[in-house]
Amino acid sequence: MTVASTSREVLAINGGSPVRNTLLPYGHHSISEDDIQAVVETLRSDWLTTGPKVAEFEEAVAAWVGTKHAVSFSSGTAALHAAAFAAGLKFGDEAITSPMTFAATANCLLHQGATPVFADVSSDTLNLDPDLASARLTSRTKAILPVDYAGHPADLDSILQLAERHGLIVIEDACHALGAEYRGRRVGSIAHMTVFSFHPVKHLTTGEGGMVTTDNPEFSETLRRFRNHGISSNARQRQMLGQWHYEMVLLGFNYRLTDIACALGLQQLARLEVNLARRRQIAAQYTAAFQKLPGVLRPQVRSDVNPAWHLYPIRLELKKFSAGRSEVFRALRAENIGVNVHYIPVHRHPYYRDRFGYRGGEYPVAEAAYECLVSLPMFHGMSDQDVEDVIAAVKKVCSAYSDDCEVPGD
Numbered sequence: 370m371t372v373a374s375t376s377r378e379v380l381a382i383n384g385g386s387p388v389r390n391t392l393l394p395y396g397h398h399s400i401s402e403d404d405i406q407a408v409v410e411t412l413r414s415d416w417l418t419t420g421p422k423v424a425e426f427e428e429a430v431a432a433w434v435g436t437k438h439a440v441s442f443s444s445g446t447a448a449l450h451a452a453a454f455a456a457g458l459k460f461g462d463e464a465i466t467s468p469m470t471f472a473a474t475a476n477c478l479l480h481q482g483a484t485p486v487f488a489d490v491s492s493d494t495l496n497l498d499p500d501l502a503s504a505r506l507t508s509r510t511k512a513i514l515p516v517d518y519a520g521h522p523a524d525l526d527s528i529l530q531l532a533e534r535h536g537l538i539v540i541e542d543a544c545h546a547l548g549a550e551y552r553g554r555r556v557g558s559i560a561h562m563t564v565f566s567f568h569p570v571k572h573l574t575t576g577e578g579g580m581v582t583t584d585n586p587e588f589s590e591t592l593r594r595f596r597n598h599g600i601s602s603n604a605r606q607r608q609m610l611g612q613w614h615y616e617m618v619l620l621g622f623n624y625r626l627t628d629i630a631c632a633l634g635l636q637q638l639a640r641l642e643v644n645l646a647r648r649r650q651i652a653a654q655y656t657a658a659f660q661k662l663p664g665v666l667r668p669q670v671r672s673d674v675n676p677a678w679h680l681y682p683i684r685l686e687l688k689k690f691s692a693g694r695s696e697v698f699r700a701l702r703a704e705n706i707g708v709n710v711h712y713i714p715v716h717r718h719p720y721y722r723d724r725f726g727y728r729g730g731e732y733p734v735a736e737a738a739y740e741c742l743v744s745l746p747m748f749h750g751m752s753d754q755d756v757e758d759v760i761a762a763v764k765k766v767c768s769a770y771s772d773d774c775e776v777p778g779d
């Protein structure tokens with residue numbers, strides 16, 4: 370037996386004791402007493418929905434990201450759908466997006482009758498590769514939807530230049546990237562429309578919720594109408610004007626966010642900077658801890674961005690392991706580290722395979738990344754002990770399965 374093997378602890382999956390006793394999730398919300406108080410106050414007020422808190426929250430988010438307009442929605446998915454509508458996407462149109470995302474990014478195009486066309490991602494960031502996107506343009510292409518994977522901004526200048534040359538609208542799915550910076554500017558102020566989510570695992574939560582930010586007043590007006598049945602005024606405006614008359618001018622939905630949710634959002638926004646700083650600190654600790662760990666590739670950060678770190682996805686160099694990704698994943702779960710995988714590439718889902726005939730192999734960079742990705746726990750409420758537990762478990766599991774120090778006679 371070598372020294373390395375005698376000092377190695379027995380994995381929890383093999384009956385050893387886990388690194389921690391309770392499961393640490395990959396993402397989790399933080400709710401303060403002030404948050405609860407703000408929600409309770411709104412519950413006692415005259416407005417539960419589409420009242421003063423909605424307007425206040427929208428103005429606060431617009432000011433925070435640095436745009437003229439912000440329009441709230443009942444979810445990030447509803448916000449994506451509305452952005453696709455405001456971009457004028459319809460049957461027969463195409464839009465280019467990344468396969469390395471949550472299905473909602475592509476689904477919003479299908480809801481408009483448009484066709485999602487995937488282009489592969491760059492291998493460093495796993496964000497849409499602008500050159501590969503360019504290669505997929507046709508006369509029917511109307512929009513590009515880059516995704517800021519894990520909170521690392523997409524290659525926005527290249528994508529906007531491509532869009533400008535071909536008259537396309539850029540809808541950025543920044544559901545991972547509230548607070549990220551690209552070339553000194555905050556995400557949300559760069560693309561024609563930017564979409565955020567306020568799901569509990571995201572940087573700021575309203576329970577469910579979403580937002581579109583834009584500088585374009587026409588997009589803003591269409592977004593507002595679309596979320597309210599296509600009606601050209603809202604109930605609060607009519608009450609203030611003493612009017613009953615309204616007009617439905619387009620076919621929309623009820624995608625409104627409540628005042629209850631926006632009261633929570635306003636409180637959460639006040640802590641966003643602190644929470645972002647904590648996420649960046651955790652990412653830096655992981656990055657330092659895994660620097661010399663064989664077989665573990667850390668997420669790469671380009672020099673012109675400051676990511677928001679929604680996720681911390683490592684990639685396993687499986688050639689150096691005696692086990693596959695699923696075994697490493699299960700071993701980490703057994704250590705009570707709630708790892709996850711982001712994402713199964715969208716075109717690999719049965720719905721997309723059946724409808725569009727994808728067989729696999731179309732987007733090799735995304736598909737190869739998927740095979741070895743593991744998202745480690747990453748949320749602002751993690752304690753120092755939580756971070757240490759993740760680091761200890763990754764080192765324990767990866768060295769146990771690493772071929773470099775295989776136990777002789779094992």
Ligand SMILES: *Cc1c(COP(=O)(O)O)cnc(C)c1O
Binds near residue numbers: 470
């Ligand atoms: C969370 C998320 C969405 C959807 O947001 P919901 O608020 O859950 O509807 C869309 N795209 C990406 C990349 C996301 O992470």
